[in-house]
Amino acid sequence: MLKIMHxxxxxxxxxxxxxxxxFSGVPYVMTLLNCLLSAWYGLPFVSPNNLLVSTINGTxxxxxxxxxxxxxxxxxxxxxxxxxxxxxxxxAIFAIVAFVSLFALHGNGxxxxxxxxxxxFSIIMYGSPLxxxxxxxxxxxxxxxxxxxxxxxxxxxxxxxxxxxxxxDPFVAIPNGFGCGLGTVQLILYAIYRNNKGQTKKGAxxxxxxxxxxxxKPHQEKPLNKHPSNDEQV
Numbered sequence: 001m002l003k004i005m006h007x008x009x010x011x012x013x014x015x016x017x018x019x020x021x022x023f024s025g026v027p028y029v030m031t032l033l034n035c036l037l038s039a040w041y042g043l044p045f046v047s048p049n050n051l052l053v054s055t056i057n058g059t060x061x062x063x064x065x066x067x068x069x070x071x072x073x074x075x076x077x078x079x080x081x082x083x084x085x086x087x088x089x090x091x092a093i094f095a096i097v098a099f100v101s102l103f104a105l106h107g108n109g110x111x112x113x114x115x116x117x118x119x120x121f122s123i124i125m126y127g128s129p130l131x132x133x134x135x136x137x138x139x140x141x142x143x144x145x146x147x148x149x150x151x152x153x154x155x156x157x158x159x160x161x162x163x164x165x166x167x168x169d170p171f172v173a174i175p176n177g178f179g180c181g182l183g184t185v186q187l188i189l190y191a192i193y194r195n196n197k198g199q200t201k202k203g204a205x206x207x208x209x210x211x212x213x214x215x216x217k218p219h220q221e222k223p224l225n226k227h228p229s230n231d232e233q234v
Contacts, residue, residue, distance in 0.1 A: 010146065011067055014074050022143075024131055025071045025083040032068055033090040034125040035061035037118040040098060041171065046114050053172065093121070115171030122175030126157065126182050133189060142193045150190055154183025 014020055035057045041047050042054025068087060072080055097117045101110045132145050157179025164173025 010149070011070055014070065018074055020071055020075045020079065022135070023071075025068070025075060025079060026086065026131065027125070028064060028067050028071060029083060029086045029090055030121070030125040032061060032064040032087075033094060034118070034122045035064055036090075036094045037097060037114070037121055040094070040101070041111075041114045041118045045110075046101065047111050047171075050167075050169070093117075119171050119175045123178050126153070126175065126179040133186060136189050136193060140193050142190050145186065145190065147190050147194070150183060150186035153179060154187055157181075157183050 010023060014023065038057035039054045039061055042050040042052070042057065044051065047053075068083070072083055072087075075083060097114060101114050105113050136142055136145050157176045160176035161173055161180050164170070164176060
């Protein structure tokens with residue numbers, strides 16, 4: 001939930017600039033799926049005594065759906081098609097899990113099936129920022145991997161990991177343990193490249209300006225000697 005609330009900063013920037021820039025929409029769609037499946041897993045008829053999980057993730061799913069809609073409004077045509085396709089797939093996966101658990105499974109089998117689905121897609125959700133991390137390593141810039149987003153991935157993963165351990169619930173502890181580790185890696189990357197934020201773009205711009213100046217500089221010709229030397233006069 002901390003991570004979802006912090007995404008508000010990113011979306012304020014998107015709305016202000018009316019562009020998604022280089023931000024990826026994949027993490028938001030995968031977070032939506034994770035929230036939907038976790039909320040379903042926490043329902044009393046699936047997993048008793050997990051209503052807190054259902055309430056928090058249900059709220060998160062509603063907020064994340066708003067974020068995805070905003071992203072679709074301001075995304076470029078190619079990115080918009082990609083996210084729409086992924087969103088359709090995500091909703092289809094959730095519908096299948098809900099249908100199977102309601103009509104084909106009961107008791108522990110239902111809990112195991114829904115918990116396993118929530119675990120798998122939670123790990124995928126935590127792994128979705130790997131594309132951003134790869135871009136950070138490639139560009140040596142953390143411009144599109146904000147510090148607080150990485151921090152809240154770490155805090156969110158750690159808190160739910162501890163919650164899962166205390167409740168002896170592997171379907172909560174395992175994926176969030178992975179998230180805790182991935183959040184740690186993001187913080188390490190930020191510590192390494194934090195001083196390079198925006199430098200790649202600025203460096204390229206200044207370099208191109210210097211090249212432009214050098215190519216556009218007029219050729220200086222030697223001035224004509226209007227007064228001949230003494231040797232020439234002779």
